[in-house]
Amino acid sequence: MTRRRMLRQLMSDQRGLVVPGAYDGVSAKLVERAGFPVVYMTGYGVSASRLGMPDMGFAGLAEMADQARNMAAAVSIPLIADADTGYGNALHARRTVTAYEAAGVAGLHLEDQQLPKRCGHLAGKRVIPAEPDLVIIARTDAIAVNGFDDALRRAELAVKAGADMLFVEAPTTEEQIERVARAFDTPLLFNYAPGGRSPLLPFTRLRELGYALILLPVDTLFVAVRAMQAFLADLKDGGEVLPLAERCIPFPEFNELIGVAEQFALGERYSA
Numbered sequence: 001m002t003r004r005r006m007l008r009q010l011m012s013d014q015r016g017l018v019v020p021g022a023y024d025g026v027s028a029k030l031v032e033r034a035g036f037p038v039v040y041m042t043g044y045g046v047s048a049s050r051l052g053m054p055d056m057g058f059a060g061l062a063e064m065a066d067q068a069r070n071m072a073a074a075v076s077i078p079l080i081a082d083a084d085t086g087y088g089n090a091l092h093a094r095r096t097v098t099a100y101e102a103a104g105v106a107g108l109h110l111e112d113q114q115l116p117k118r119c120g121h122l123a124g125k126r127v128i129p130a131e132p133d134l135v136i137i138a139r140t141d142a143i144a145v146n147g148f149d150d151a152l153r154r155a156e157l158a159v160k161a162g163a164d165m166l167f168v169e170a171p172t173t174e175e176q177i178e179r180v181a182r183a184f185d186t187p188l189l190f191n192y193a194p195g196g197r198s199p200l201l202p203f204t205r206l207r208e209l210g211y212a213l214i215l216l217p218v219d220t221l222f223v224a225v226r227a228m229q230a231f232l233a234d235l236k237d238g239g240e241v242l243p244l245a246e247r248c249i250p251f252p253e254f255n256e257l258i259g260v261a262e263q264f265a266l267g268e269r270y271s272a
Helices: 003-013 025-033 043-051 061-074 090-103 148-161 174-183 203-209 219-238 242-247 251-258 260-271
Strands: 017-022 039-041 079-082 107-111 135-140 165-168 189-191 213-216
Touching (some): 003 135, 017 025, 025 251, 039 043, 043 079, 043 219, 061 079, 090 107, 135 148, 148 165, 148 174, 165 189, 174 203, 251 260
Parallel strands (some): 017 039, 017 213, 079 107, 107 135, 135 165
C-alpha cells in the first residue's frame, strides 16, 4: 500500500488519529520512531526553524517544497504538508500541488487566505472571495474574518469541489467545534494549537465528535526550543558543557537515528 493510500485509509476510519507536527528530517524521524503512523510538516515550524521568521508567507514554494521533499524522504510513514495559500493564484496553486506531489507528500492542505498570509491563530487575516491519490485538505480561515457561518459555507463549497478532508481553522468555542462536526460527513481535521484561538478539548471528546485527524502542529518545535533555551542559559551561567552532558542524546544514538551506519554500508557496497 502506498503512503497516500495509507493516509486515505486512516482518514476514512475517522477515529481522531493524533498527528504530531515536525519541521525537519530529524524531528520527522522522531515522530515515526515514537510510533505515530502519520507526521505533519508545519509551515509555522518550517518558517521559524529554517528562516527564523514568523509564519507570514516569508517561506515560499521553493523552500516549502524542498523541506517537504527532505522530510518525506526521511520517513516511511505518510507526510501531510502545509501548502499555505498555494503561493499565488489558481495557476500557482496548481503548480504547488504538482511540486508537493513530486516531493512525495501523502497529503497537503490549502487555505483561502489572501497574501500576505498569517498563521491561523494570529489576528488580521483576509480571505479570498468566495481523483488523484494525493489527499487534498481544504482549509478555511474565514471564522476570524467573515464569521463562523461563512466558514461553514466555504467548507461546503470545498466539499462540492472535491476536497478529501476539511480543515475549518480556529473555531473559538466548543459549540463551534461541535457544529463543524455535525455539519459534515467529510473527514475533518482539528488543529490542536497550544496558545491559539481554539479551546483544546480532550482527545476523547474530539474523537466522540468524529474528527478524523487531530493535528499537533508545533508541540515538538516548542519542546525543542524550551530545551535549547534551558541548555544555553545553564551553559552561559556555568561556563562548562560537560556538566550538562546528560541532557544530550548520545552521539552513537543520534548517528543511529540519522542512519550513519546504513550510509557507510552503502558506501562500502558502491566502492567495491
